[in-house]
Amino acid sequence: MKISYKWLKTYANIDLAPEEVSQYLTDTGLEVEGLEKIETVRGGLEGIVIGEVKTCIPHPDSDHLHITTVDVGGAQPLDVVCGAANVAAGQKVVVATVGATMYNAEEPFKIKKSKIRGAVSEGMICAEDELCLGTSHAGIMVLPNDAVVGMAAKEYFHIEDDYVIEIGLTPNRTDAICHIGVARDLLAALRCLKGDTTPLQVPSVEDFKPDNHHLNVDIDIEDTEACSRYTGVLVEDITVAESPEWLQNRLRAIGLRPINNVVDISNYVLWEVGQPLHIFDLEHITGNKIIIRKPHQGTKFVTLDGVERSLSGKDLMICNSEEPMCIAGVFGGLNSGVTEKTKSVFIESAYFNPTCIRKTARFHGLKTDASFRFERGADIEITVWAAQRAALLLKEICGGKIASDIIDVCPQPIQKVEVDVIFNHVQSLIGKNIEHNIIKDILQSLDFVIVNEWSEGMRVVVPGYRVDVTREADVIEEILRIYGYNNVELPEQLTTALSYHQKNNSEELRNKISDFLSASGYNEMMCNSLMSQSWCKDLSLYPEEKLVKIINPLSSDLDIMRPTMLAGGMDAILYNINRKNTNLSLYEFGKTYRKNDAAEQDAPVTKRYEETTRLAIFLTGNKEAESWKGAVAAYNFFDLKNIVLRVLLKLGIAVEKLTVESVHSELFFEGLVYWNQTQKVVELGQVAPMIAKRYDLKQPVFFAEFDWEVILKLLSKKSISYKPIAKFPAVRRDLALLLDPQITFLQVENLALQTEKKFLKKVSLFDIYMGDKLPSGRKSYAVSFMLQDEQKTLDDKQIERIMNNLIKAFTEKLGAEIR
DSSP: OEEEHHHHHTTSOOOOOHHHHHHHHHHTTOEEEEEEEEESSGGGGTTEEEEEEEEEEEOTTOSSOEEEEEEOSSSSOEEEEEOOTTOOTTOEEEEEETTOEEOSSSSOEEOOOEEETTEEEOEEEOBTGGGTSOSOOSSBOEEOTTOOTTOBHHHHTTOOEEEEEEEEOOTTOGGGSSHHHHHHHHHHHHHHHHOOOOOOOOOOOTTOOOSOOOOOOEEEESOTTTEEEEEEEEEESOOOOOOOHHHHHHHHHTTOOOOOHHHHHHHHHHHHHSOOEEEEEGGGSGGGEEEEEOOOTTOEEEBTTSOEEEOOSSOOEEEOSSSEEEETTTEEBTTSSOOTTOOOEEEEEEEEOHHHHHHHHHHHTOOOHHHHHHHHOOOTTSHHHHHHHHHHHHHHHHOOEEOSOOEEEOSSOOOOOEEEEEHHHHHHHHSSOOOHHHHHHHHHHTTOEEEEEETTEEEEEOOTTOTTOOSHHHHHHHHHHHHOGGGSOOOSOOOOOOOOOOOOOHHHHHHHHHHHHHHTTOEEOOOOSEEOGGGGTTOTTSOGGGSEEOSSOSSGGGOEEOSOSHHHHHHHHHHHHTTTOOOEEEEEEEEEEEEOTTSOTTSOHHHHEEEEEEEEEEEESBSSOOBTTBOOOBOOHHHHHHHHHHHHHHHTOOGGGSEEEEEOOSSEEEEEEEEETTEEEEEEEEEOHHHHHHTTOOSOEEEEEEEHHHHHHHHHTOOOOOOOOOSSOOEEEEEEEEEOTTOOHHHHHHHHHHHOOSSEEEEEEEEEEOSTTSOTTOEEEEEEEEEOOSSSOOOHHHHHHHHHHHHHHHHHHHOOEEO
16 A cells, blocks of 8 residues: 655654654554655656747758757757647747656657757657656647746646655555554554654544535435445536646555546545545436445446446445446446536445445456455444545535535444453553553544543543454554554563473374375365355254354355365365366365354453364275276275274374264264264264265265364373283184174174273174075174283183173174074
8 A cells, every 4th residue: 555755744744754654654563565755747857947939940851840949048048859730939838958858658768969850959848748747749738928937847847756655554454544544553653652742633624514505315225234324415516627736746646647636536535534435427316316225136237447247136336216326335337427527516425334345346356446445344434524525625626516415324323332441451462561541542542532441441432443443452452553562572581480291293293194194195185264154054063153154254155164174175076076086085184163152252262262173084986097907996984994093093092992983964974983082083984965965976975074183182191101012822713693784893893892801802894794595684794803811821711701701792782693
């Protein structure tokens, strides 16, 4: 954002060099990224003077050139060859003398003494465009007779030097997208740091009053959510012409091209106070009525750039009684703007909903100064002042008459934000005990109003233009940036109790698993942490009250923080499959978000919301590409389970100490959950058909989600110890069990380990049989049992007793038969 140094000083009457101003602004959080000296006209018209044509005769060797002598105030007049048809003796003209640099061409060029068709030329009589003062090249610029010969053109045309301060503005600081906003911060810092009590000089609108009541426009806000306030005033008998030099210079300094006095005034107020204005030609407000509404989808509208656009149905429009005139807060219409014939205008100063403006600007691919401000939140309290300011300028510069009272429609009362500031909290967050009167002085210099005060703190009303200040921490940040980050000293002494505690390095473990998965053929992906709330619809796992919603979402597709890693992964899988990349093994480290229902409403934000690191793994398609060697196998649940167990093993987590249970949920068609007591370590399975159907996927998708923070807690309690290989051999025994179809191997394994806790080391399923050779409604599991005593060799009696106990347990609790 560009700020003019001279323009800034009209609101902050200070005696500081541009470099000093830049330093103070940077210290207050308005980081100055560049400081550049400029001229309102490039080159500053150096070497160009006012002259008088004394003689003018045709060039003997040309049918269009003239040989002139021009008095420029020197000892001798200059011989100048001129090609303009309108040059004549007695004219006052602008002359570029030898050595002057002209900037109207692509490459600057220097005026030299030369011969043109044999005639000496010691300069150039200039046209308007050659001086970069306009666009006309119809002939040389002829000045009034009272122009003083020899006067520097820079002085005659009031060309000023200035400095442009380039500020890298953060998105929340909408209050500083104008000169008054920057001046306010500068003066607050000077008051705090130097005791300078220079007041902020905001232009007065006390002189505003209607000259008559000839005109009137009715305003009807149909969509009060999208337009919370609409203010306007009518001005008649204006003359549309060029702006005065001072106004043109102000706009040129910040990179704006002057257009005409009416448009320039709206831009001037925008960059003065930050309030976007739109000025309509009253002749185009059919029915003398303005309606703020959203026309039907597909409605055609031609914008100021001549492009016909199709409205989305969600675009807020400023309409007359018959048709749309303007895309509210974004872009004007082709047929409702000010022209040279305009005599009466309506000044619009409104407040539009930031989300509505952002969506419209994105939909139409438009980015304007107005939308830039409305998207970030304008000041709802400034609309009347801005309309009055523009009306007074139209009266002063355009000769107009104010033909109505202020028309102000505000359907809902303006809600002011009040915040309690506790002095101890200020000290705690800043790290320094700042005197209470300094805190109050800083806030008052930033237009915060103290409405209540007690010994421990105070209650303040936040100014309307600070839409980003909503809580105590925001107010404390304002205090700190004006007080100065550099003024918070580092303590000379650090007191702490040091104790050694070995802690797992989260990043190191994450990189370790990333390397492991990548080496195993998996591709890492990064998905957006924003997603659509509609994805969670009809899923009881993610009720609306637990979702973390975005206040001003870019679109409805990105309106919540993701509560699960599944959504982004499914989007990535669909994207790849649509591009014929169907065999996928993917993983992602990321975060999920949810509200904490147990937290109090006034609890810190870190307590009210939960942010959890997760590891997600996805498998779909075939394990390898098609080959002449034979058929290829598709990924299945056991491939997913295998990689999950390998990850746990790589981390050193004892899987046998985790509790396992099967799961059937809205997310999983079938799957498993591994628990560490009441903490879910990982959940895995085949994605439920209901979810896959949303993406129109024909191939199954397998998904696992680790709670990385639970894993870190597990590892923090893990101790590594040496254990020698057992000296005594293990014994294997097998059983063939006839079971009901609904009995799972997980049930068999858990029952076996519960029955024999001392000597049973491992239970494995090595065969499943279901066929006509078995009784109806039964299946056969071939299960192996590894038995081992680490102190001695097991004898046959011990083995037989263990196996009998297992058979009895399977028979009684699972209804099994031994084949």
